[in-house]
Amino acid sequence: MQDKIQHLLKEIESFVARNQEETEQFRLKYLSKKGILSELFTDFKNIPAEQKKATGALLNDLKTRVQEKIDSFKSSFEAVSAFSDSSVDLTKPADHIETGARHPLSIVRNQIIGIFSRIGFTVAEDREIEDDWHNFTALNFPEEHPARDMQDTIFIEKNPDILLRTHTSPVQIRVMEKMKPPIRKIFPGRVFRNEAISARAHCIFHQVEGLYVDKDVSFADLKQTLLYFAKEMFGEKTEIRLRPSFFPFTEPSGEMDVSCLICGGKGCNICKYTGWVEIMGCGMVDPSVFDNCHIDSKIYTGFAFGMGIERITMLKYQIRDLRLFFENDLRFLKQFTGAY
Numbered sequence: 001m002q003d004k005i006q007h008l009l010k011e012i013e014s015f016v017a018r019n020q021e022e023t024e025q026f027r028l029k030y031l032s033k034k035g036i037l038s039e040l041f042t043d044f045k046n047i048p049a050e051q052k053k054a055t056g057a058l059l060n061d062l063k064t065r066v067q068e069k070i071d072s073f074k075s076s077f078e079a080v081s082a083f084s085d086s087s088v089d090l091t092k093p094a095d096h097i098e099t100g101a102r103h104p105l106s107i108v109r110n111q112i113i114g115i116f117s118r119i120g121f122t123v124a125e126d127r128e129i130e131d132d133w134h135n136f137t138a139l140n141f142p143e144e145h146p147a148r149d150m151q152d153t154i155f156i157e158k159n160p161d162i163l164l165r166t167h168t169s170p171v172q173i174r175v176m177e178k179m180k181p182p183i184r185k186i187f188p189g190r191v192f193r194n195e196a197i198s199a200r201a202h203c204i205f206h207q208v209e210g211l212y213v214d215k216d217v218s219f220a221d222l223k224q225t226l227l228y229f230a231k232e233m234f235g236e237k238t239e240i241r242l243r244p245s246f247f248p249f250t251e252p253s254g255e256m257d258v259s260c261l262i263c264g265g266k267g268c269n270i271c272k273y274t275g276w277v278e279i280m281g282c283g284m285v286d287p288s289v290f291d292n293c294h295i296d297s298k299i300y301t302g303f304a305f306g307m308g309i310e311r312i313t314m315l316k317y318q319i320r321d322l323r324l325f326f327e328n329d330l331r332f333l334k335q336f337t338g339a340y
């Protein structure tokens, strides 16, 4: 019986119906009450039990193939008949299709990825729901750090803690747990914080972080990489400055400012008359973070940086209210149709 089915499968495969009538004949041959399939299903009852499983599977396959064949011929003949129907006026103008545009955050995200990919950084992404280890502990956040508080972080479960990631840094941990250096990655993604929504803060925003781990990576490498990024992103004349800062997962840590895009450093209301605007945090990866990921901190060093995509986008396009990114107001979004 199996041989017979195999033979029929081959026959179906090569069958071509030239019109609706032939399709109908094909259907009757296989699927009618006295058709091949009903005959086979009758025979199936009488075969030995040990053959039932394999034969049954083949038989079902045959049935599916027949149905698929009929469906495909039917739809192709219907399409042809609709086309040849004289009531369709082919000279009528086509329906207007409105072209969409990328969201401004996607435009800037893609620009950032493009800039770093030109110097060898590849993209890594991971989950938005994280555990405490990857979001806090492995990154050196002490037990009593305020970020672990319900006021700042949106928890899904407590003990063990499951939460919406507050930054994309857990992806850095996951990459370091899996990969051996050299590592050169950027991490774009959505992050969540328990913030009241205002023109300057939102409970959802987007980050791009970066990580470079290898032998002999120095602070000079970090500075040069960020200078390259700033010039590519904001223009050749852009200058950067690094100020000391603190993060649990980098040592030393810094904040990076770029010369104001609007006034070029002379002072204006965007830069609050300082000539500089802050765009990201950065630093050398703390050796204890390497230890947490089983990377030998005596052999390897590395730098990390992170920026908010909203902040870069607001600076680039002079957007003054963060909420506009999430309201889906077409009057706002349509302004970016030409931006690619």
Ligand SMILES: [Zn+2]
Pocket: 260, 261, 262, 263, 264, 265, 266, 267, 268, 269, 270, 271, 272, 273, 275, 276
């Ligand atoms: Zn300015």
